[in-house]
Amino acid sequence: MDNTSKRRSGAHATMEDVARLAGVSLKSVSRVINREPHVSPKLRAKVDAAIAALDYVPDMAARSLAGSRTFIIGLLIDNPSPNYTMKVQTGVYRACSEGQYHLRIDQIDSTQPNAGLEASLAAILRNSRCDGFVLTPPLTDNPVVLDFFDREGVDYVRIAPDIDPARAPGVIMDDFAAASVVAKHFWSLGHRRFGLVTGPESHGASHFRRKGFLHALEELGATEPVFEANGRFEFEGGIEAGLELLRANPRPTAIFATNDDSAAGLMVACSRSGLSVPRDVSVCGFDDSWVARSVWPYLTTIYQPIEEMGYFAAQLILDRERDRQKLVTLPFRLVVRDSVAEAPS
Known part of the structure; x- marks a missing residue:
């Protein structure tokens, strides 16, 4: 049966089908799907092409059971600007979608007492295991949050860190x-x-x-x-x-x-x-x-570049071989419109 007739029959493609069409081993397909490091661009392109041709959808539960990852990224937010929150979410979601990950979003009140803040974080860890968290300001620089995650061995990436920026991977602008x-x-x-x-x-x-x-x-x-x-x-x-x-x-x-x-x-x-x-x-x-x-x-x-900062922060979590102190700096620009003019005479 060719690929076209397979899709018409309504049958679900398997990893074996992908491996057969790409002409590679089942292990190679698994490495590409799980975004493992040291996969050559040529191999990744062949497998991705076969996945697209077969409309193959990886089984997220099977992927989780096969390794130590959950294929979930958490996003923690405590920001007064709806625009900022929306753009960060868009960027992180785009990276998750490309990496075949799920996104979990939690609102955290960083102004609550330390004990309450730690309890909120502990509840998030209990309710959903994540492969890592993207922290947004002001959580990015909250010592209670950072100490808690470090103590629990939780992977995290900071957006716009101010205090001790080399403490963990992050994304910044000047x-x-x-x-x-x-x-x-x-x-x-x-x-x-x-x-x-x-x-x-x-x-x-x-x-x-x-x-x-x-x-x-x-x-x-x-x-x-x-x-x-x-x-x-x-x-x-x-x-x-x-x-x-x-x-x-x-x-x-x-x-x-x-x-x-x-x-x-x-x-x-x-x-x-x-x-x-x-x-x-x-x-x-x-x-x-x-x-x-x-x-x-x-x-x-x-x-x-708020959306881009969210995107690259999530990418840093997906990159299992990244430098633990890596900081990605993104550019800015002045956008001149109508609200600024020459000084009154």
Whole structure:
């Protein structure tokens, strides 16, 4: 029976069928399916082609029983930005799908007492064995989480680590440099009075963005004080911080909000204060999320590769031969839109 008639008959292809069509051993097929290291690209291509031709679907239960893996990756989240959460999930899921893994997502409250946090983590381990976990900020830098996983021998990869980044594999971008680019862009347009909407204290990225922005202004020769208010990476927080900054005297002509959610709230604060963006106040965000094109004028922002960070974090778990201290650095870019203009005369 040829492959076409086999599919028409409704029969399920087996690993033996894949091995026969690819002209390789059953062991070779198993190594490719289980994403084992040291498999040649030529062998992987032959087996993948046979799998596609036969519409072969690996038996996940059989794969788990055959080795020490469960073919499940866990994603732990505690982030106030819905956009950030959605993009990370998309990236991790894509990597899981390509690697024929399942994805488990858990929301963890990192602000609870240490005993409660450890109990939550222990419950996750009891309820579902995972081959590894992707940690997102602020869990990425939470010592209770890191110590617990290290003590239990659990594999994990950190997104955007701040504290002791070499402690475990991770995926990062240069938040300090990205915020510096924002400051230089404002300066090039003639702005000399600045505001800054910061993020949560528990997020390492918030600190790097603040420091990068202020450091660049200092190097550029800024003499006016930079007014700051905490927006908590939230839309409502951006409104509150914006109203506070706009009461400053003299008022800032350019404000950097350290994520897009708080930048959108800042723009609402400008409208409530009778100010026009960017005629009276220029606004820049950070993330290049869907929010950036949901406000008017469209938001100038830093593109943060959030989805790609999730994808590569999951890939690091799938790579069983990876360097235990490996850090993957992904690029950023300034996306110039309509919310930033030359300083008012």
